[in-house]
Amino acid sequence: MKIVVIGGSGLIGSKVVNRLRARGHEVIAASPASGINTITGEGLDAALVGTQVVLDVANSPSFEDKAVFDFFQTSGRNLLAAEAKAGVKHHVALSVVGTARLTESGYFRAKIEQERLIRESKMPYTIVHSTQFFEFLGSIAQSGAEGDTVHLSPAFVQPIASDDVAAAVADYTLGSPLNAVVEIAGPERVRLSELVQRFLKASSDSRTVVPDVHARYFGAELKDDTLVPGANPRIGALDFDAWFALPKAPR
Numbered sequence: 001m002k003i004v005v006i007g008g009s010g011l012i013g014s015k016v017v018n019r020l021r022a023r024g025h026e027v028i029a030a031s032p033a034s035g036i037n038t039i040t041g042e043g044l045d046a047a048l049v050g051t052q053v054v055l056d057v058a059n060s061p062s063f064e065d066k067a068v069f070d071f072f073q074t075s076g077r078n079l080l081a082a083e084a085k086a087g088v089k090h091h092v093a094l095s096v097v098g099t100a101r102l103t104e105s106g107y108f109r110a111k112i113e114q115e116r117l118i119r120e121s122k123m124p125y126t127i128v129h130s131t132q133f134f135e136f137l138g139s140i141a142q143s144g145a146e147g148d149t150v151h152l153s154p155a156f157v158q159p160i161a162s163d164d165v166a167a168a169v170a171d172y173t174l175g176s177p178l179n180a181v182v183e184i185a186g187p188e189r190v191r192l193s194e195l196v197q198r199f200l201k202a203s204s205d206s207r208t209v210v211p212d213v214h215a216r217y218f219g220a221e222l223k224d225d226t227l228v229p230g231a232n233p234r235i236g237a238l239d240f241d242a243w244f245a246l247p248k249a250p251r
């Protein structure tokens with residue numbers, strides 16, 4: 001089967017591309033660097049010729065409110081139009097658990113728009129909602145950093161390793177369109193502030209995490225259950241300790 005992975009050079013994209021190729025599929029790893037750009041449309045029609053499934057794991061180069069909204073809106077419109085023209089049979093996209101609950105956040109308003117365009121298109125789809133990647137913990141810590149302290153919400157999270165995300169996304173890409181959202185998460189539910197403290201300590205970073213219920217996550221205040229999945233998510237194999245022990249876990 002021919003599959004195009006939009007964002008195929010990214011953290012998740014590169015891992016999914018490897019998994020799909022190992023399962024015998026013809027995979028194009030699409031990104032601006034490879035001459036395929038969903039914003040300008042460059043290379044898109046040519047890449048989609050004969051393609052059955054498109055997996056969208058691209059991300060915006062800028063997280064500024066307007067820039068990120070424009071990115072997901074323009075990219076989504078161009079991609080879905082090109083897919084319809086090429087006769088693509090299944091559009092799979094990666095989004096975030098709790099997206100619809102995060103309307104205070106510019107980034108998540110952009111993800112809501114990305115999902116709306118998919119739902120309102122005629123393209124059969126599967127939207128995979130993942131919790132936060134363990135690889136993202138360093139950026140989360142930086143987002144709350146103030147000198148020697150890090151201010152973060154104590155809301156619950158259930159993070160997942162990027163390898164487990166890639167495995168799940170590869171399976172959904174090879175499955176039938178569900179025309180629904182499916183959720184994936186890690187095996188442990190923990191408080192964000194406590195997990196980041198554990199991460200900093202394991203990384204020999206002496207900063208202290210200060211739990212603050214008003215600390216914003218991508219611009220939004222969190223309730224205890226904002227970022228956690230509902231009933232029956234697919235659960236990844238790696239917990240924090242197993243992920244941190246991996247030789248290549250980014251710090």
Ligand SMILES: NC(=O)c1ccc[n+]([C@@H]2O[C@H](COP(=O)([O-])OP(=O)(O)OC[C@H]3O[C@@H](n4cnc5c(N)ncnc54)[C@H](OP(=O)(O)O)[C@@H]3O)[C@@H](O)[C@H]2O)c1
Binds near residue numbers: 009031033075
């Ligand atoms: N971080 C988290 O915890 C988390 C949790 C759940 C879901 N997600 C979602 O997971 C998805 C993937 O995240 P990631 O961390 O793997 O992303 P990433 O590593 O930042 O990779 C982004 C990819 O998008 C590509 N891209 C950028 N602009 C493009 C364009 N105009 N046309 C085509 N491709 C373009 C990049 O190509 P270049 O390399 O050429 O720039 C790169 O391959 C995102 O949609 C994000 O919302 C993230």
